[in-house]
Amino acid sequence: MLFNSVEFLVFLGFVFGFYWFLFSKSKDLQNGILVLSSFIFYSFWDWRFSALLLLSVFINYFGGLFIEEAGDQKKKYWALLITVILNLGILIYFKYFNFFIDSFATLLSYFGYHGENWVLSIVLPIGISFYTFHGLSYILDIYYSRIRTNRNILEYTLFVSYFPLLVAGPIERATHLLPQLKNKRIFNYQQGIQGLELILWGFFKKLVIADTLAPFVAEFFNNPGNYNSATLILGVIAFAFQVYGDFSGYTDIARGVSKLFGIELLVNFRYPYFSRSIPEFWSRWHMSLSSWLNDYVFMPIALRFRGFGRHGIFIAVFLTFLISGFWHGAAWHFVIWGAYHGILYIPFIYRGKGLKSMFGAKQKGIDFKDYSAITVTFIFVLIGYVLFRADSLRSALNYYSGIILDFSFQLPSFEGKIRFLITMVLVLIMLILEVIGFHHTNPISIFSSPKLRLVRWALYAFILFLIGVFMNTNVSSFIYFQF
């Protein structure tokens, strides 16, 4: 059940009604109806996925208890190790098994051995990477004594399975989400309005921006040989805004839906394309994943290699990005994309006093005076996006060669230029409104003052009009759902 489907809107209406009118007496009733709704939501893809989700919940709930109850450090370590292996075992089987088998078979073929086809027909359970990371953060935090176990199994199940974040995040932390589930939520009108506005803004980014750019991007990436360099460059720029509209749009909808239930989710994007460096980009793009990788991958590796100075930092950064690439997809082009970003950290690690922060400074303002650094960073991000968007390493190389080897000074040439141009104008409007709305929960709430009520309603109507005009009749999935 996709967010941008009629079924979801009907489902949301029912859950909202049940939650606030029939199950609002206690937090256990509220949590109960949300857990039930989450499993129904997940079962819409495949009921067997729900069984897997339940298994993940049980592994980490009891894993957490075993780690906490273990008498000494050695037993704690073993309890953690077993729980981590179980989590990763499930993830590897469903997401990476075929990749390993396929890569192994390719390797054997270089030595002249052509075996049978061992690839299994495994369906990737949607959201598995996200809820596995949820569970892992919980047990690792217990192991590191950062949190105590949450003994209320209903609260823990909701923490992992909560439907707004189940399939593509934000990747929540026990310290942020669980405390919100421990008290009865009371309806807050203002929070509800903000939620609806976020949902509307998210739909605008997904249905108007991302879905309109998607067919152009697909055409350029599927047939790079048919287009000149300028068109292919435009194609990567279009993809940058497609993936931003798609994923940040999804996140806005998820955060907005959650606000309707009185629960706040983590912010996931803060103007990533205005970053002045690659480390800053990673502090603004998919922030919940960056901070997860920082705490549970980068830090343990960097601490282990702390005796090696800057080389140790580089090893940790590189391995973190390699894992990040692999997390995004079981394919070599994702792994190389991760490695590419790891390599981009080299100048920051080795120059002057060295890298100050793994994922950029703590301040999140935008400084337009540094426009040259912003432009250079964006170009490096775009170069990486070719690897990210392409279906394989080979097609990424074809795309690069279309830009570089066949370079010519020609204007972009493709069908549907007017529609493309209008969408890019809307991209510009989106960016301007988001920048102006820096201190607001969403750009629409810039006009939240009663005096500006008319402007706000005009904006609601305009966005709905745009959605009506641009919306594709076929419901499209979200890019990050495949991860």
Next chain:
Amino acid sequence: MIEVKDLIPVFADVLENENIILELSTTADHVEGWDSLNHIYLVVGIEKKFKVKFTTQEIQSWKNVGDIINNLNRKTGAL
């Protein structure tokens, strides 16, 4: 017995802030520049100054300056 004041030179050096103020309850969120990377340099600096070696699990469980002090005192036998 190691106290907060003994840690200040290491923090001042790593975070390049001579006027840094630390208390037992100070966390990374309270101090400008104390992020994941500087945390590693702080660990290296503390280990060098007090001639101790922390495990990853110990370091990861620190929540504030007080936890570092307690850990140090346990390591050096002061506790």
